[in-house]
Each structure stands twice: as structure tokens, then as C-alpha cells.
Amino acid sequence: MHRLLDGRLNEKMLMLGNEAIARGALEAGVSFAASYPGTPSSEIALQFFQISRESDLYFEYSANEKVALEVAAGAAMCGLKTMVSMKHVGVNVASDALMTLAYTGITGALVLVAADDPFMFSSQNEQDSRYYAKLGNLPMLEPSSVNEAKEMAKYAFDLSEKLQLPIILRTTTRINHASGVVTLGHLPERKTRGSFIKDPFSYVCIPSVSRNLHPKLLDKIEKAAAISNSSTWNRIEGNGRLGIVCNGVSYGYVSDALQEFGIADQFRVLRVGFSHPFPDELVCNFLAGCEKVLVVEEGEPYMEDAVRNCAQQYGLMLPVNGKGERLFSRLYEYDPAEVKKVVASYFNIPHQPARSIEIEDLPAVPPRPPNLCPGCPHRATYVAVRAVLGDEAIYPTDIGCYTLGLLPPLSMGDFLIAMGAGLGTAGGFARATGRKVVAFIGDSTFFHSGLSPLASAVFNNHDFTLVILDNGTTAMTGHQPHPGANIRHLGLPLSPLSIEDVVVGLGVQKVITVNPFQYRKTLEAVQDVAAYRGVSVLIARAACPLYDRTIPGFKRKRPFYVNHEKCQNHRDCVTKVACPAFYVGNQGLEIDADRCTGCALCAQICPENAISPILNKEVTS
């Protein structure tokens, strides 16, 4: 049985934040979940995917976050309890549907987990998703601990049902990827079948309908404000004159700092967990008892502005600060020591920060950047494209493992902003410069947001080459399936879509598919598509080696070795291919047989044919 379906009532279980969120949803009776994976949210969907295979929970990996929200919205319109989970930038994709779903509302429940990534551990920006709640008039909850993440996820369903509105559960990486002890609650039966009652003049958002729905939404959000003002998620601790308003993980840092200072009685701390609608009345009462207030929140001054707004509303003149010089930053993740330091300096508390040992004279440590894996097919494709087009072409790229092609010596990646945008921007680069443009996109990203820009490029007669790096999975986030992935080995009755058929169906006239590990053929194919005027597509197809070895029946290929009698030390294998299975040994370049996947790319590039498969080595899978 799945771990999250197991356990006795009130049992304590160590869980990852993302597991806790999934468990909270299960305790609320979630019956329908959908997601497109994205760090730091991916493990929420993973739990649902696994659980859906042994229960009546419905889960799907949708093609993108907008589709995930929409499919869940359909089910929620029929009275089901639904959850969608995504990373912060996924909310951008889903936002078009979300802003008007707020108008129709839902009849069941819909909880959207928006996982922010301060410091950008694995993201392209560190946008603060809290503004979506404000923008869309949607209630928002923000947990400060793993156990609270579970409790809030559960509560979010009740709130959604009560208000008939989607609810945003907003987390940060340090909650999603933290682990803590969770107290298990009751797991109810799921209601898996709903009914849809037609009401087009409430649900079909033509202007005349929406003009009625907008005031209804404002009524709902007013009700939500009353709930927020009395919510136990917004709680005041202490009754001193020094005020701190905080949220999320910052609350833990504040709490630990005050504990350490030993003067908690001088403070009054407001932890905001129900952060939209902002609990204005509660905050005003809080401010009235304070001399000065510090707002501690990662990201943008969302609460700081709201607190100032409250002070102005009630004519309070006390100082309210948060972001600024010698205060908190709008950048990156906070650190307990930084919070301690700012709290101490703002309130003039004597404080001796913990001292690190001397490290300046320790030897310099080489960086350990992530790299494309040994046997990664993307490397093979990049080597071939670079061999044909070098630095002459412009290479807009996209989001996935293959973004790592940016690193030298491959150096394939000139522009990257968002999912699908490598393909979207290609036509602009080509029109503006007249230069050859080669855009890269992964298979999962292609289905996520590559179809519309490709159709648009064909229609508008652009001139560029699109390389679809098809490794058969969503590799970067942990090998989730996507519409083009073959997952029949999991026994699921889903048929993969053919990328070729899609590309041809969108009107592309020049399409070639290659196995990038066949180097000569790939070179020819790159020359062929690059010479074509108009939109051409090269599909480079070979399995992700990390994923491949998890598939039943996987057979390991023979690893390769460097024959030192033949090697003339041209070093093309490292200066052009840069596979991390190579190292410098006593006799020169060597291949680590444990890391080599036997892809044979280097063997085809070596000018002396000095790289060959190990014949006598016992090969095991």
C-alpha cells in the first residue's frame, strides 16, 4: 500500500513537505488531481500518480499547467474535490484560465498549489506568486511548516467548497523540500462521480454574464476577508510593543531568533498564514499595540505594502519597515542568521552572531556544476549541430536538461526565458538578423508549449530550424510521462502521440528524424535541414540513459576504452564531446567504465579510431 494511504489516525510520520500536501488533500477527500511537473512541486504529483494506480483517485500528467487547471476545473464544476500543483512559473501558464475561473467559481473544490522558488534553486526567475491571489481575487494560504502544509492543504478544500472559489496554496522550496513530522488525520471515502447542472448565464463568460459575475466574485472575496480576519491561520503571539509580521518559513526564523534573544515578552508577532484577503482588521488591532513593526517575508514587499495600507486606513503613524537598505532584501531565500541580524538591528537588541571558523586560507575548491550525463543523447545532437553551424547560427533554447548544453565546450544556448519560448523567439531572431537560427526544444516542452509557436512560424513563413530533442520523457523533473512518451511498460492504456505526425500536421514540409548517436547520419541531417529555406524540423530521438535503465528488459551496452597505442592525444573526445565519463589517467585520457553507457559517440568522433568497446568486460544490467 502507498505510504500516504497507510498509517493510523494520529500516528506521527516523517514526510517531505510535498508528501504532506498530498496527504492533506487525501484527508480532505481529493478525487481528481492533475499536474505538469516542475521543481519544487513535482513530488506532489508523484504521490497522486502512484496512488491513482492503486485506488479510485484520478490523476493525470497534463500537457501543461493550463490544461491541468482546466481539466481539474471541469471536474470541480461537477462537484468533485480537485487539486492542481505546479511551480510558480507554471502559474503564469495557467493564469489565463485561472483569472476567469475566479468569476465562474466552482461547485466542488479546487486547490491550486503554487510552489515558489526563492533563490532559484532550479528556476528561471523568482517571481512572487502571491500577487496572483490579489490579481485574481482568490483566497491564499501559506504554510510555515511541513505539518501545517498538510493541515492547510486539507483546510483549503473546505474553504474552496464553502466559498465556491479556487484556493491558492502558496509554498516555497524550503517547505516543499523540507521534511518534518506530520500527525495523520482521517482518510475519508472519495466522491469520484459528479454531476453538472447547466447554468450558462452563470458559467459562460460572455461580457453580459461576466458583468454579473465580477460583483459576485467581489462578494465572495469580502466573505473570505471576514474569514481571514478571524482565521486561526493568522495568529498573534505575545503582547509586547515591538511588532513583527511574518509568513511562511520566515516565521520559523523569527520565532527561533526571539527564543535565542530571550526577550520574547517584548515582542508581538503576527504570523500571517491566510494571506489573501489580507486580514486588515486583525492587522489594525495588532498595529495599535505596537511601537514599530518589522515585516519579514521573502520575495516582494507584499505584506509590507498591505500592513502600511492598514496603518493608513486607521490613521496609525507607527514605523512599518521590511525591505530596504540594512533591512531585508527582495532577493533570494532568507537565512536564519540574516533574519536574526536584521531583527536585532531594527529593534536595537545586542546580538552576537554565530561565528564561522576561519576559512580564507583553506584551499580553493573547484566548482561542481551539473552536467549532461554520460550517454546523454542531447550531447550527441549538440556536437553535430556545432560541427555544422558553429557560432554562425543563433541558438534560442528552452527549459529542461538540455539547457545544460549552454556550458562549454558545447556552448549551445543563446537565449532562454520560458517554456516554448526558444521556438517562439526563433522567428524574431531570424527576421531581425537574416542569420541562420536553430531553436532547441525537448519532447515534453514541445507538447507543453511548442505547438502554437510552431503553427505560427509555419503560417508566417519564418526561416529557422527547430531541433526537437526527444529523449522520451520529462527528464529534468524526474522522468514524468508526457503526451509523446511511451509508458506502456507501466500497464497504462495510453498511446504516445507521434511527434512526426504532429509536426507534419502543423504544416512543416521538411522533417527529418535521426538517432543522434549515429553521428555521420546526424551531421548529414543537420546539413539538410539547415539548408532548407522556411521552417524545418530535426527530431533527434534517443532515450534518456537515466530513464532507460529503469525500463524492464534494459540491457546495458558494453562500455568503451581508450586504446593508448592508437591515441594521438587530439583530445576531440574531451574538447568537443566533453562526456563526464572521461578522466586523465596515468597513460593519458581514460574512460570510467562504470560511468560509460556505451553510446559510442566519442568512438565516432576520435580521428584515430582509438576508442573501442571493452570486449572482455563482463557486462551486467
Place this chain on the structure above:
Amino acid sequence: MKTTRIMIVAVGGQGNILAARILGEAAVAAGIEVRMSEFHGMAQRGGVVESMVLLGDGKGYCISDGNADILLGFEPCETIRAAKKCGADSVVITNTATLPPFTVALGKDQYPDVDSATTLLSGRVKKLIAFDASSLALRAGSSLVLNMVMLGALAQSGVVNLPTELLQRIIREKTKKEFVNMNITAFEFGMQKAAGCL
């Protein structure tokens, strides 16, 4: 209960997350409060993996510079990189067997001199235990059980309030059946090494 902060650093694939999980599960079984967080951005692609395990009172999930009570380093380069987490009262337990980054393997970067680095470190922290844990893992049966060797050394050092028997029980309960015996052997090697018996 006073907070004990354990920083675990490793390279992707060395089993850092599982080691942290064992400590966490042992704490739950012992009724000790536990909070952990992990950073594994692109671990499978050769990057650095960090885990922070906080036992006892408190609400935060991470460890600031100078604040680690214990630094457990599965690879010497990563131990040096994380040294700023240590203060004068910290205990450092580090593997001395290297796993050079790709750039070093190709001669583009220099790997630091491990001996001189550990000598410098040992004079600045309360205690430093440095040994070749990778060879002990191999002796126990597989390079994959390095994490258990390190946990054994941590248990023996006595700086964590988790009984050895409990840790062994959790290893038996929470690790893959086919690895349990090897894991326990590796754990014991780590203990013996830290006790100076190996």
C-alpha cells in the same frame, strides 16, 4: 531539548538523502523533534547535494553559517566547501576519498590537497574525524553503502543523541531488503573506524 544541527554534504549518488532520512526516522522513533531540508538541484547530473537535519527545539528548517554542530562530509572537497557552516564547537566527520569534479578529471581545475585542508580544519573545530570511508564501503560490499559508513562514524562520535541500536533498527526497517546486511556491516565499519578500532 537543545537543538542539534547536522549538515550533510555529498555529491549526487552518494546517498546523502537516505542518510538524512535514517536520522530523521530515528528521531521520530525516539520521540525527538526533527526538521530537515534538502537541496538537490540537479543531483543526478553530478551536482552537490546538501541535507540539513535539525534535532530538538526550534522551528527553522535550515542551518546558517557558523551554526552546524556537526558537518558530515561524504567527499572531502564538499566538506571544505561547506566548512563555513562550522564554528569552533563543531565536530567534522569527513570521508577522505575523493570524487573529483569532471573539470578536475580532465585537468582543467585543481583538486585541493585533502591532507593539508583537514589539518587546517582540525585545528579550528572541536573535533575532526577524517578517514577513507569509500574503501570501507567497498569492503562492506559496495560503494553504494558509503552513507552507512558515515552514519556509523557519526553514531560512534557520540555527538548525536540517537542510540546506535536505534539507528541500526531503522536501517533494517527503512532500507532495501537486499541491502540491509551490507548496510549494517558498513555502519559497523564506520563505528569501528571512528572508535579507532579499524
